[in-house]
Structures are given as C-alpha cells and as structure tokens.
Amino acid sequence: MIRSAIAKLQIFFLSVAFFTCAAAFESPQSIDPARLVGEFQLEDQYGGSFGVEQFKGQWSMVFVGFTSCPDVCPVTLANLEAVRAEMGFRMSPERIPNIVFLAVDPDRDRSVLKDYLAYFHPQYVGITGREAEINKLIKSLGEFYRLDRKSVDEKNYNVTHTAIVSIINPEAKLVAKISPPFHPHKTGEYLIKLINEQMRLIDKG
Amino acid sequence: MRFYFGSSALLATALWIVVASVPSLAMDSGQQALVIEDAWSPQMPPNVSMAAGYLTVVNISAVPVTITSLSSPAYHAVAIHRSLIENGVASMVKVKDLVINPGQRLKLSPGGLHIMLMNRKSKSASTESLPIELKLDDGNVIDVTLNVIPGRVQSPQTEQVTDHSKHMHHGS
Numbered sequence: 001m002i003r004s005a006i007a008k009l010q011i012f013f014l015s016v017a018f019f020t021c022a023a024a025f026e027s028p029q030s031i032d033p034a035r036l037v038g039e040f041q042l043e044d045q046y047g048g049s050f051g052v053e054q055f056k057g058q059w060s061m062v063f064v065g066f067t068s069c070p071d072v073c074p075v076t077l078a079n080l081e082a083v084r085a086e087m088g089f090r091m092s093p094e095r096i097p098n099i100v101f102l103a104v105d106p107d108r109d110r111s112v113l114k115d116y117l118a119y120f121h122p123q124y125v126g127i128t129g130r131e132a133e134i135n136k137l138i139k140s141l142g143e144f145y146r147l148d149r150k151s152v153d154e155k156n157y158n159v160t161h162t163a164i165v166s167i168i169n170p171e172a173k174l175v176a177k178i179s180p181p182f183h184p185h186k187t188g189e190y191l192i193k194l195i196n197e198q199m200r201l202i203d204k205g
Numbered sequence: 206m207r208f209y210f211g212s213s214a215l216l217a218t219a220l221w222i223v224v225a226s227v228p229s230l231a232m233d234s235g236q237q238a239l240v241i242e243d244a245w246s247p248q249m250p251p252n253v254s255m256a257a258g259y260l261t262v263v264n265i266s267a268v269p270v271t272i273t274s275l276s277s278p279a280y281h282a283v284a285i286h287r288s289l290i291e292n293g294v295a296s297m298v299k300v301k302d303l304v305i306n307p308g309q310r311l312k313l314s315p316g317g318l319h320i321m322l323m324n325r326k327s328k329s330a331s332t333e334s335l336p337i338e339l340k341l342d343d344g345n346v347i348d349v350t351l352n353v354i355p356g357r358v359q360s361p362q363t364e365q366v367t368d369h370s371k372h373m374h375h376g377s
Contacts, residue, residue, distance in 0.1 A: 068255045070247070070322075071286070071297070072288045072295050073317060112250065144294065156324055160296040160297075162292045163290045163293055180290050180295075
C-alpha cells in the first residue's frame with residue numbers, strides 16, 4: 001500500500017519534472033554556472049582536427065544534424081542565419097556566433113560535409129568523426145541523437161536528434177540553449193543581451 | 206437594352222452550365238481528381254543523394270482521394286514524410302497514405318509534410334527538374350515535375366523578414 005503510494009508519488013514528480021522541461025524548451029535557457037565543454041576529438045569539413053580548443057576565441061552555436069536531411073536541417077540553418085543577420089544590425093561581427101554543424105551520421109556525412117556546408121554558407125564549420133568522439137561532445141552538451149537504422153546495409157534511414165542549439169562562449173563554456181523555431185528577432189535579442197553580459201564578465205576576468 | 210441584357214444573362218447562364226459541368230465531365234472521362242500546383246525542390250549540394258519536394262495538392266472531386274505511393278525515375282525510393290519537432294527533438298515519420306478530402310487544398314512545405322526523395326540513382330543531380338509519379342487509390346497516376354530551385358530554403362520566418370525589409374524599402 002505504502003509502496004504503491006510512493007510509486008504514484010514518484011510518477012507524479014517525474015511527470016511534473018517532464019512537463020516543466022517540455023515547457024522550458026520553448027524559451028532560451030541560460031546555463032548558470034557556465035560549463036566547460038569536455039574533451040573530444042573530431043574533424044572539420046576540411047580535415048583539420050577539431051577539439052574543445054577550437055571553440056576558444058569566438059562564439060559558437062552548435063547544431064546537431066546530419067547531411068541526409070533535406071527538409072528540417074536546411075530550414076534550421078536558414079533560421080539560424082536569419083538570427084545572425086538580425087544580430088548583425090546591432091552587434092560587432094566578432095561577437096556574432098559562428099554556426100558549428102555537428103554531423104552525427106559519419107557514414108553518410110563524412111564525404112559530403114564540405115559540399116553540404118559550402119552550399120549554405122562559406123563560414124560554417126561542420127564537424128564529424130568517430131562515433132565515440134561524437135558521443136563525448138553530445139554528452140558534454142547534454143544533447144541526444146539516434147540513428148534509426150535497422151541494419152548496416154540500410155541506406156535510407158532517418159536520424160532522430162535534438163533540435164536545440166548550444167551556445168558556447170569564447171572560453172569553450174556552454175552558456176545557453178536556444179530552441180526552435182528560432183524567431184530571428186526574439187532569439188537575436190536574447191543572444192545580444194547574453195553575449196554582451198558575458199563579454200563584460202570575461203573582460204573583467 | 207433590356208433585351209440585350211436579358212440575352213447576355215442567358216448566355217452567361219448557359220456558359221455557367223457548361224463551365225460548371227466540365228469538372229464532372231472530366232471526372233467521368235477518367236481525368237484526375239487532384240490538381241497539383243507549385244511543385245518544387247530546393248537544390249541540394251551536389252554530393253547529397255537525398256532531396257525534398259514540396260507542392261500544393263487540391264482535390265477538385267467530390268470524394269476523398271488518397272496518394273498511396275510515389276516513385277521517380279531519378280531516385281530509388283520516394284515517400285511522403287512529416288518532420289516533427291516535439292519537446293526539442295526533431296524526428297521524421299513516414300506518411301503511408303495521404304488522404305485529401307473533397308475541396309481540400311493541402312500544402313506541403315519545408316519543416317512539415319514533404320516528399321522525401323531517397324538514394325539518387327545517377328551520380329549528379331538535375332539542376333532543373335525532377336520528375337515524380339503519384340499513385341492514387343482510384344487507380345490514376347499523376348506525373349509531376351518538381352522545379353529545382355537554387356538557393357537557401359526560405360522558412361516562414363525568414364520570408365517574413367524578407368517581406369518586412371521589402372516593405373520598409375517601398376516605404377522609404
């Protein structure tokens with residue numbers, strides 16, 4: 001009796017926690033205190049090594065995706081570009097976060113990543129590599145993905161992944177998460193405020 | 206004058222009867238119940254073997270019509286998919302049968318319902334058009350040509366931004 005009451009209470013608290021999280025996805029979330037991104041070793045689209053060090057020195061927006069994604073990924077990239085354009089009106093270019101596309105489907109992504117990103121924007125960085133290293137970064141960012149692949153031979157599988165974008169500061173620390181639909185004005189406004197505040201803190205040391 | 210008006214009204218009525226009866230006549234002679242408008246596909250980077258297609262489908266018949274399967278000579282597999290973003294997770298589900306009700310105008314657009322063209326057969330993609338076939342539950346097959354549009358996909362939001370800036374330009 002008591003046990004079942006406790007179980008019910010647990011379910012209740014779990015659902016409260018779940019719905020609170022679900023509701024929070026709509027608005028940007030600051031990560032306080034900022035969390036240093038853990039070690040990982042991937043490659044960018046030009047074959048250069050890309051680890052946590054490469055996040056240092058500029059702002060980044062990390063977006064989890066895959067290149068065999070002709071519908072949602074181009075829309076997200078276009079929306080993020082609209083956010084960057086909005087920020088460009090009111091912010092110096094070196095503070096505007098660069099887009100880092102974390103390609104989580106290396107079997108299909110590796111050979112096409114360079115062309116895929118060049119098609120969207122010459123500045124975008126695309127990173128991929130060994131599954132274990134991808135998983136390190138995914139875990140460090142608190143993100144999630146799953147290849148919906150039934151067998152190794154299957155070619156047309158989908159990838160389910162978080163559509164949330166991680167904002168990383170020039171000290172390679174995760175400072176915020178932004179969520180779809182990435183309204184250019186609202187998201188841009190939030191990021192300008194966040195980045196200006198953070199830069200004041202960084203400048204103070 | 207009155208006579209003239211009367212005859213033109215009569216003529217208009219006669220024309221209306223002819224025009225109004227055309228769709229049903231067409232239907233009887235085995236023509237398609239669906240009208241396809243604005244069929245396009247955003248140009249994908251050259252090495253990517255997947256593509257998306259979008260169109261607007263209008264059911265001009267009096268009965269529901271179902272798109273049961275799709276195919277293309279240029280891709281190994283074609284299907285209708287729906288992209289979903291739920292609780293911050295993006296996923297995609299296959300829509301097995303797409304039902305279009307009488308009079309319904311259904312728009313497939315980026316980030317939602319779309320035609321998924323999978324595993325391109327040839328090495329290079331066409332930069333102009335992609336032919337596809339829609340098979341319907343009434344036995345008809347519709348040939349559709351997706352116009353390949355270069356440039357970035359415009360989401361509803363970015364379209365708004367563009368419209369806004371255009372508006373500002375005209376105003377100044």
